[in-house]
Amino acid sequence: MTRAIMIQGTGSNVGKSLLVAGLCRAARRRGLSVAPFKPQNMSNNAAATADGGEIGRAQALQARAAGRAPHTDMNPVLLKPESETGAQLVVQGRRRSTQEAARYQRDKGALLDVVLESFHRLAAGADLVLIEGAGSPAETNLRRGDIANMGFARAAGVPVVLVGDIDRGGVIAQIVGTQAMLDADDRAMIAGFAINRFRGDLALFDAGRDDIAARTGWPCLGVVPWFHDAWRLPAEDMMDIASRGADQDGACKVAVPQLPRMANFDDLDPLSAEPSVAVEIVPPGRPLPGDADLVLIPGSKSTRGDLSFFRAQGWDIDLKAHLRRGGHVLGLCGGYQMLGRSIADPDGLEGPPGTDPGLGLLEVETVMRGDKTVSPRVATALPDGAPVTGYEIHLGRTEGPDRARGWLSVEGRIEGAASPDGRVRGSYLHGLFASDGFRTAYLRGLGHRSDAAYEAGVEATLDALADHLETYLDVDALLGLAAPLRG
Template identity: 55%
Template sequence: MAAVMLQGTGSDVGKSVLVAGLCRLLANRGMAVRPFKPQNMSNNAAVTPGGGEIGRAQALQALACRVSPHVDMNPVLLKPQSDKSAQVIVHGQVQDTGDAGYFRERKSSLHKAVLASYKRLSEEADIVLVEGAGSPAEINLRAGDIANMGFARSAGVPVVLIGDIDRGGVIASIVGTKAVLDGEDAAMIRGFLINKFRGDIDLFTDGYKAIADRTGWAGLGVIPWLPIVRNLPAEDAVVLEQAETAADGLIEIAVPMFSRIANFDDFDPLRLEPNVRLHMVPPGAPIPASAALIIIPGTKATIADLKFLRTQGWDIDIAAHVRRGGHVLGICGGYQMLGQTIADPDGVEGPAETVAGLQLLPIDTVLAQSKTLSRITGKSIADDQPFGGYEIHAGQTKVQDGITDCATLLRTDGGREEGVISPDGRISGCYVHGLFDDPAQRQTWLARLGVASNGQKHESVVDNALDDLAEALEKHVDIERLLAIAGEAK
């Protein structure tokens, strides 16, 4: 069995995308490939067929390998709930909520869980492509590390380091990484890749050579800026404000960016619609009055982000939008916010409290320790159009007693009713992530706003992008050298 780990000089250098592209490239060569990320920190999560929770990037990488996602592909997932604490998911299930001290105490057991998952994946694959987290140069986090060199060393997996030239300083980033690493950690790195290059590659010849000379690592290629990557889901919320969308779209859809926004790839199918201008509204900016639809997204901390929404003045913007006859959709945590109250009696997300919602739907939510994790399919009740997606939430939402003038939004194939829509059809909410992936369902939403859909099946768009990415990597990466390095794994 072969394995190689792609680590980066920092966050958002393209590790997730490159692992996905290499997964598809090697799968197209007929190899049994498996993705693996020992520890991920993200509120963008996916639900596996077995009912577990993993990072959404690993679900994309599984798709690239043409296999079903599995909890072993991301054995430890940390979902930040505040600046100092995160929910800990181990092998797909919530284990606890902890701060930095908690993680230091639990590193040993988490490391064992990581190695057990890696061993199981290794036994079913020709090659495992491992993704690091952040950067190994964060040497203040090296003790007890399971995400980068701590894993690479204990599992005997060689490393290729990725540098992002688009952000500048790539020579210093790569050479500096070697300078700060412990000698044995640095020895695990066998090569480097330059990612997101724009312009004349000949201008970087001397820089490329300087990196190789100063580090002793093999250069495996320079990967150009690839526009096709915009068709793939992003892992980190930091890129949302830069997301490109159709500038001449006929309608505008606004999505306020919460401090703990989750599962924001829900909106990727809309971003690719030519008739839609998708506006991710950053903190400090108002929700534009020109929006035809406001989508209140999911969040890892519903009550905290509801308070955040109010401090931004977005509640005032939403109320004004509703008075003007605009449409509002809440998904997951956003659905909970649309109601009358949100109660957290057990302190699941923070202090035990009950807060008032936005008062736009006659529903109440009670948060609970148990989490709903499931994939679901069904149809929207009003127009009988199919949908497919997944649920991932803590809490139950119910229509208030005595309410008879609001309707159910969706019905699952199992017969369960899900979500609520107001009598005039303008305010609605549900727990379903991925609601817009099905082209027929997406068309019904856009038709309500007066525009047509491109009719694309979003999964096909993503799948085609993976093939295009794999083709580009074949041209720009020394794949044979990469495989030779992977063959050095113990």
Template identity: 60%
Template sequence: MHTTTPAVMVQATGSNAGKSTIVAGLARLFTRRGLRVAPFKPQNMSNNAAIAVEGGEIGRAQAVQARAARSAPSIHMNPVLLKPESDTGAQIVVHGKRFGKLKASDYAAGRTQLLSAVIESFAHLSRDADLVLVEGAGSPAEINLRRGDIANMGFAGAADVPVVLLGDIDRGGVIASIVGTHLVLAPDERARIRGFIVNKFRGDPRLFDDGIGAIARMTGWPALGLVPWLPQAAWLPAEDAVDLDRKTAAPGAALTVAVPMLSRIANFDDLDPLGMEAGVDLMFVRPGEPIPAQTDVVILPGTKSTIGDLAFLRSQGWDVDIKAHVRRGGHVLGLCGGYQLLGRTIADPDGADGHAGTVEALGLLEIETVMSPDKSTRTVHGIHRATGEAVQGYEIHLGRSEGADCERPVVLIDGRPDGASSPDARVQGTYLHGLFANDGFRRKWLEGFGVASTLVYERQIERALDALADHLEQHLNVGAILDIARSRQNKAANSA
């Protein structure tokens, strides 16, 4: 391992504290300073995945961070990816490839064998980087999960990486959460934390001066910054479905798009470009809520458990709502797993998606889907047939869909047909992720509903990353963070 490569790890007092965003902003900030930055997350748990340059899967957040660092996303940036399939089990992806399944109760014992894959990837990135920015997962304060940890202090100790601790003031109790983390950590883990950041502050920052002082006094850790809330950060693809609760409605918009929040919703950033359109009201329908009758388009998103989410969809009564929507002349689009939900049947003879068996799906497309253990993970290019617009995106799916409606494909991917359409084209589905990120297609698709678009999606993402970097430059002690990262280098030199 290249122990002399500067590196710093951003851990947090809890999930959704903004670790991914802070790392992305620092990646852009230090890249603009001329450093070769490599983002790294030892273990991620997310159903929002991206395709790495090698062809495998990594967490969407690491792909965004790679973009922030102006580098290609690599499987080594997220060597272990857990994709929850149920409340008690997850698919494990190692170095981009499907490794197997583990129940949550077995994972604590099994993850120690994954540490070697994590250290291998960290060493790989370190060889060509001036700085490695490491993102933790969850919280190091979860001491019940400490045995065999590879996501937080377990990795930091094994790789000898200093830590910066992030607290989220937006959810309240930030003083207690940071001081409490100090309390439950072992002495060597406390010493590994070299400073703290308070994130998502709203209001006059001077009002929290006493709070910052109290944390520093009770922990002995220096304050590295108080980061105010940044609205532009919401433009970046989110990693956790909890972020969907923060989406705001756009009253008076010309087009209403409803997206049922499936229990294992995946790759929901497919809808981000629509959410940025001024003429679109993109609403995520929460469990227990009906799909509004005034909806123009229902989009069924991807899911990590198609058959499981079919049952969940029915338990919410959304199947009734969707069929009523179609009878009223509404449109439905299924993406990946959502496409599979629209067919006649879903067969899973080997239990690749969950329990083996065959179920009746929604019956809105004349297709049948058969699941298989083989997984398609690749970037693709094609043509949207109805508009003639060039599109690019990626595939991450199990299974194959065939049937009469496949004779009317939605796109041609590398010359082959993909997806299916009903005879009146009001119900469609495709395996292509990233469809709406294509500006030309999105404009033409919206024109069909009377909505004009001028959004340049990729430019918006770049603006968000630059705004985030500017924001952190202003509110963090960036020099101190870089010194912390370089302390590995100094430590190695002193011990030589």
């Protein structure tokens, strides 16, 4: 009989995704067939699934922890922000429309049937479903039509564990205040609470833990210290991006301009894991560093808008100076499109219709089209033949003379473009640096070496995360709270 339990938080970014990933690995090690699920996610960092759809990157990591292939049913509603008030709506892996926030808030309840359909289909092949909420259940302005937190929990009959983040401060008020804001039926869904991201002597919070339990009547399932190796796992939220210095002198320096609508920036994770690579995220208002070996322009959910932002920072001037000094440039997906001569969006798929000049560093042009490419890919690097695995998620087609110097072979077709001297390159393939052989060869071309086994490192970190939770959470008690699904 399939059982399920939901992890909700007192707010966004309290560590729900990481906790669910660790619990997936812990449950798998108990011999359970476990599947992750998130009814609604908001992220521009997506993963491609084998069935040709896309889900949040966090659910792909959780699937890996569970020993499963990512599937669109794991995240049936994905919102990909395109502006301050609008987002692309992806339903069961497929792009449905672009919606303004007010309209989505009004209409989201109609998606509950789709969410429940995916949930029950996923649950049919698992012993246990671990569900991640979104934001906070205490946001009363969002409660009507809710599909992400208590609206889903009540519809599916799934008990909830509430998680607070002590690193932010005020965790007692976070949890007690959440209880105060919930109505009686929502409160009845909560079976316990846990505290995340503690720093220091755990005994110092014993009184606080007991006070929460006394005020709420909920049992405490554990106080979890900060997991310091979390940076080794693929990040989903832009706020999780951080510059990382190298462990060695003479390191390869990779500069990454921080764009407002950065997408699929997990491309940076394998580079950050390298002891001999320093990844510097360059915030707005600061120039691109003059000593960088490589400037990497990441993907974007709004390519023309981010290109305009890039120019407004003066980074286009910095980039040309970087090339004059002999540096290298790599554009991935939206970054690749920016490097060309022009970007045309005649139908307004990513913003107002129109055409903008690109950075002019590659002899290619891009036209946005309505058919979206979403697929895992197997490739080889040219000319050395190093194996590469990755994925494509993009609108648009890019053509031009520099495509003749494509530097990847993706399932029999040439992919990417390069300048005549090879120092400017672009590609639609995300995730290519996770392939150790390719990353080693690429860094060698920059005059540096590779010292990491990235995929093995992710597996080891997931195991360490599960060990961490086993130490500080009562995992058996938490999994024991999971309820059988309604027939």
